Amino acid sequence: MRFGNIMSLVFVLSLFLLLEVPKSCIAYDYFSFPQTWPKGYCNKQIDEHKTFHCPGKIPKKFIIHGLWPQPSQQAPNGSLLVEEDLKPVEKELGLDWPNLIGKNFIFWRSEWQAHGVISEAQFPKLEYFKTALHIYKQNDLLEILTKEKIVPKAKEVYSVTSVLEAVKKHTEHDPQVVCYTDSKKNVSALYEIRICLTSNATSYRNCPNPHGSCGDGNLLFPK
Template sequence: MEFQGSILIKFILLLQCFSILCASQSQDFDFFFFVQQWPGSFCGFKKGCCYPTTGKPDADFGIHGLWPKYNDGSSPSNCDPSKQFDQSQISGLTSSLQKNWPTLACPSGDGITLWTHEWEKHGTCSQSVLNQHDYFETTLKLKQKANLLKALTSAGINADGGSYHLSNITTAIQDEVGFAPFIQCSVGSSGNSQLYQVLLCVDKSGSDFIDCPIFPYGRCDSKIVFPTF
């Protein structure tokens, strides 16, 4: 009986070590995708949207998320169920999040559901470098460093429903940020390809933009619409 008990204890310890190892590996990653989206395209692509309970967001790019990635393009997700979203951890960031990371999902909300999803699916996989508060604060700082609307309007590319060359959009953002973006398009109500999301790559610390090791799949037409909002 003592021998069997010893084997059982060793087996339990082995399982615990394996769980710890898996958890640490699941939180390992190579870089981030920093994703901003244009609300005019979101509302058209999603066949409608709902403004937040705080009111219609500014006509500006909003944050979609900061997503840990592997160099092969795959992603860790939902890495630590024990680290659930804690609203108190971002109490000092709420007004900035509502402005820069607004929800457009229906029914209308205050943003908590969106931020909960982003933290628990993506943020928990970055805990080796960013706790919950740092995750959101870092993402807000990245938006300040990558002012997409300023970059585009300075290049004469305006959210006026007109069509613009994809190469000009890419160049304008690269000139502003210093690194090439990946542009994601959606299909508008008229069937035209339209500017939807802009992805930039960020180093593992969340501090600096980098050349993207890999881009996601997808393509845009050579000319795309920049819809109004």
């Protein structure tokens, strides 16, 4: 091959690499993996008058909300998610990552567009959802809390610290709890727990602001 042809090839390859930089160099420090407590979420919607009920049967387990690269940032243009992309895991997603107030795929697509595309260079579409399902299987929050005698109750409250410590006992790192205010009982009520993982999603790390919106007092674990 002549020298001129070699230089042309080098130029083309260099241009190709430059075009890939914006996608491959998207920066995020870690993942937040939020799991929603369905009863708390549905009660929150009612309390805030967003909806009067969650249609269908409410799961009696924590469910996946998403897998969020952090710190939060504007999602770039990435691959569009279509239903065919998730066929291999559709049934599993329907059980562990359901939409409580609408069609499942609409929820999955919105999570991909808002969060998934940020880590697409590392976790392409199917891999992103498989990774979330794998993390979920390793972190059964209801089982983790039950082991520490923290179970859903209609009236009994638990200290926020006890909930954080129960999850930390499992992950050895600080989680984050998220609450809403139950206006009838005038108490913070749990609707989400988030664990945090390193940027490759293989190890736990501390979440910032563990007490989240729950404060330093007590919380209700809605039944």
